[in-house]
Amino acid sequence: MKFYEIFKQKLNEAGYKLTTQRRVVFEVIGANEGKHFSPEEIYDIVKVDHPEIGLATVYRTLKLFEKIGIIYRLNFNDGCSRFEMSHLDDESHRHHHLVCIECGKILEVKIDSLQELESYVEKEYSFDIHNHTLKFFGLCSDCKKRRNKCKKESTES
Amino acid sequence: MKFYEIFKQKLNEAGYKLTTQRRVVFEVIGANEGKHFSPEEIYDIVKVDHPEIGLATVYRTLKLFEKIGIIYRLNFNDGCSRFEMSHLDDESHRHHHLVCIECGKILEVKIDSLQELESYVEKEYSFDIHNHTLKFFGLCSDCKKRRNKCKKESTES
DNA sequence: ACTCTTGTTGATAATAAAAATCAAATAAGA
DNA sequence: TCTTATTTGATTTTTATTATCAACAAGAGT
Numbered sequence: 001m002k003f004y005e006i007f008k009q010k011l012n013e014a015g016y017k018l019t020t021q022r023r024v025v026f027e028v029i030g031a032n033e034g035k036h037f038s039p040e041e042i043y044d045i046v047k048v049d050h051p052e053i054g055l056a057t058v059y060r061t062l063k064l065f066e067k068i069g070i071i072y073r074l075n076f077n078d079g080c081s082r083f084e085m086s087h088l089d090d091e092s093h094r095h096h097h098l099v100c101i102e103c104g105k106i107l108e109v110k111i112d113s114l115q116e117l118e119s120y121v122e123k124e125y126s127f128d129i130h131n132h133t134l135k136f137f138g139l140c141s142d143c144k145k146r147r148n149k150c151k152k153e154s155t156e157s
Numbered sequence: 158m159k160f161y162e163i164f165k166q167k168l169n170e171a172g173y174k175l176t177t178q179r180r181v182v183f184e185v186i187g188a189n190e191g192k193h194f195s196p197e198e199i200y201d202i203v204k205v206d207h208p209e210i211g212l213a214t215v216y217r218t219l220k221l222f223e224k225i226g227i228i229y230r231l232n233f234n235d236g237c238s239r240f241e242m243s244h245l246d247d248e249s250h251r252h253h254h255l256v257c258i259e260c261g262k263i264l265e266v267k268i269d270s271l272q273e274l275e276s277y278v279e280k281e282y283s284f285d286i287h288n289h290t291l292k293f294f295g296l297c298s299d300c301k302k303r304r305n306k307c308k309k310e311s312t313e314s
Numbered sequence: 315a316c317t318c319t320t321g322t323t324g325a326t327a328a329t330a331a332a333a334a335t336c337a338a339a340t341a342a343g344a
Numbered sequence: 345t346c347t348t349a350t351t352t353g354a355t356t357t358t359t360a361t362t363a364t365c366a367a368c369a370a371g372a373g374t
Contacts, residue, residue: 016321016322017320017321017322017369017370018370018371019321019322019323019369019370020369021322021323022322038339038360039360039361040360049209051252052323052324053323053324054323054324054325054326055325056322056323056324056325056326056361056362056363057322057324059360059362060322060323060363063361063362073234073260075232075234076231076358077230079332079359079360080329080359080360080361081234081360081361085252093315096182097279098282098284101287103231107282107284109278109282111274111275111277113273114274116270117268117270117271120268121255121266121293125255125264125266125297125298126297126298126299126301127255127257127264127293127295127297128295128296128301129293129294129295129297130258130294130295130296130365131293131294131295132291132292132293132294133251133292133294134289134290134291135285135289135291135292136275136278136284136286136288136289136294137288137289137290138284138285138286138287138288139284139285139287140282140283140284141282142283144283156290173350173351174339174341174342174349174350174351175338175341175342176340176350176351177340178351178352179351195331196332197330199329207352209352210352210353211352211353211354211355212353212354213332213333213334213352213353213354214351214352214354216331216332216333217333217351220333222374236330236331236361237330237331237332238331238332253368273339310346
């Protein structure tokens with residue numbers, strides 16, 4: 001498994017030890033592509049097979065993983081941080097998020113056409129871009145349908 | 158003052174009363190374009206002329222303003238929400254943020270060339286975009302200089 | 315494999331942002 | 345002015361996250 005090797009290498013390079021706890025947290029995130037788990041959610045999954053691992057360790061591990069670039073911290077304004085794997089081996093794999101303001105559902109947009117914009121910003125502001133986040137807030141197709149249905153029903157009376 | 162009229166109208170339309178507290182909070186945010194204040198920071202400014210206004214009211218007011226579209230909530234992963242005026246009268250005035258990962262400074266990018274991307278997303282995902290946030294994380298010019306200086310000094314020995 | 319050193323963990327307490335509570339105060343329509 | 349539903353201030357509560365510290369374990373060296 002290539003990902004796991006990169007993970008071990010990154011830990012090593014940064015001078016951190018490979019512990020069971022770190023391996024388990026890494027596996028949980030890795031096995032849930034497309035999900036955006038909060039620390040508590042990750043803890044709940046970890047607990048199943050490893051009830052001895054504590055919540056504080058999950059928080060610490062996530063912070064560490066973020067620092068050495070293994071995961072990204074996302075914020076959907078729902079009161080907690082959420083995390084996803086950073087695609088270490090594949091820079092072109094970046095994606096953006098659609099956040100439904102009605103049901104809270106989060107969809108992934110698998111495009112990255114910000115290259116020009118990035119180049120412009122880097123030159124114009126003399127700013128070295130390491131990363132970016134782009135979120136679109138709005139209504140998903142389901143909630144649009146639901147709203148139209150309600151509107152229709154209310155005029156049928 | 159045009160902004161203030163729009164503010165009053167928006168409150169009214171949504172069925173909320175115009176109170177001294179709401180006016181004061183609005184004025185503080187309006188008088189600080191380009192800043193991104195946290196609730197505590199807004200509270201500290203409000204307190205100067207209105208020590209009778211409580212922190213809870215500031216939190217409530219900010220939440221209300223966000224709901225009726227008067228301000229935007231921003232998140233720079235520094236442990237609290239931050240707010241800026243939403244340019245109610247001028248949709249073209251949208252901007253993005255550059256967040257320096259070294260000094261934490263936040264710069265504003267006064268461009269919005271996401272029109273095509275938005276159209277694509279709206280059509281392809283059947284998603285109604287109401288708003289978006291775009292943040293670039295990286296090194297500002299000052300921190301770049303500082304890093305180069307340190308590198309130079311360490312090789313001069 | 316054994317030891318040693320230092321980084322790491324688990325349990326818990328501490329912190330801090332934000333929300334909830336509720337009696338008292340007030341905006342705005344009648 | 346009067347009335348009433350909203351709003352507020354003070355305070356408590358909630359909840360996410362971090363700090364603390366003794367016990368523990370990874371991994372380098374022997």
